[in-house]
Amino acid sequence: MQQVVDIVARDGAKSPFHRMCISMITHPDSDADTVAVLKAWTARIDPAAIPVSILSNPTTMQRADVRAPPGPRRRHLHRRARRRHPRNLRPHARQGRAVAAQVAEVLEILLDARDIFGPQKFGAHIIVGMGETEHEVLTLVQQLVDLGGHSHLFSFSRSRVRSWTTCRRRRRDQWRRVQLARYLIDYRGVRVEQMSFDAEGRVTGYGLPQAELEDVVNRGIAFRTSGCPGKFRDDVSACDRPYGDSPPSNIASYPFQPNKKDLQKIRRQLKIPVVQG
Numbered sequence: 001m002q003q004v005v006d007i008v009a010r011d012g013a014k015s016p017f018h019r020m021c022i023s024m025i026t027h028p029d030s031d032a033d034t035v036a037v038l039k040a041w042t043a044r045i046d047p048a049a050i051p052v053s054i055l056s057n058p059t060t061m062q063r064a065d066v067r068a069p070p071g072p073r074r075r076h077l078h079r080r081a082r083r084r085h086p087r088n089l090r091p092h093a094r095q096g097r098a099v100a101a102q103v104a105e106v107l108e109i110l111l112d113a114r115d116i117f118g119p120q121k122f123g124a125h126i127i128v129g130m131g132e133t134e135h136e137v138l139t140l141v142q143q144l145v146d147l148g149g150h151s152h153l154f155s156f157s158r159s160r161v162r163s164w165t166t167c168r169r170r171r172r173d174q175w176r177r178v179q180l181a182r183y184l185i186d187y188r189g190v191r192v193e194q195m196s197f198d199a200e201g202r203v204t205g206y207g208l209p210q211a212e213l214e215d216v217v218n219r220g221i222a223f224r225t226s227g228c229p230g231k232f233r234d235d236v237s238a239c240d241r242p243y244g245d246s247p248p249s250n251i252a253s254y255p256f257q258p259n260k261k262d263l264q265k266i267r268r269q270l271k272i273p274v275v276q277g
Helices: 002-014 029-042 063-067 077-081 099-117 134-147 172-187 210-219 260-270
Strands: 020-023 052-056 089-091 123-128 150-155 203-205
Touching: 002 029, 020 029, 029 052, 099 134, 123 134, 123 172, 134 150, 134 172, 134 203, 150 172, 172 203, 172 210, 172 260, 210 260
Parallel strands: 020 052, 052 089, 089 123, 123 150
Antiparallel strands: none
């Protein structure tokens, strides 16, 4: 950790890195370890130059851990992380527990993050393709926006969970429509209520005039990896996670700006014709 800090601190504001992300694991020690890493980083590197995000573990963290982690002479996680600028706090769900309990835990820490860090400084990871409808996942995206947060999408990969009967088909068409609609909700002010859906919950209209929708598709940003904002634009993530949710042969989240050939493929994957909103 000290070597990493030394190297990054040399460049300061000129660093090629856009953001520092501390990703917690599901273990009681991760709460204290997060504070230790955060202290080591912010002691040498100005968060105004390289912001800090925390990928939280809501199954072990409590509101008191976010505001005032236990232990002698430790500053509040909130105070240190937002010493100059508030940062994101993004929960992920623990596997192997009842869905209802997971949702309750994540929602509780998510609301705590909203209260402590403030609007636009928190969000949630959403995995797409686990049996939900497009309408359901986009309704969740809208709820996060209404709370003052953002959503960061992942395409579910069934290759590591072969027993899931609800995920037998890798639905790129579903994924592309959700990507596009989520981008419009998060960054273009379109509401899910303005969109139209078919009987199976698939998006058939995006709530925008055709010309505006074409412009969004052509820009390609909607299909890039979503996550915490980078240095230059809020809608271009600092976190590219190269091929983190797909193989290079069938890219789900583009870790780079899609080129003309990529955009042609994306249009084919959308499948259901885009109609005027």
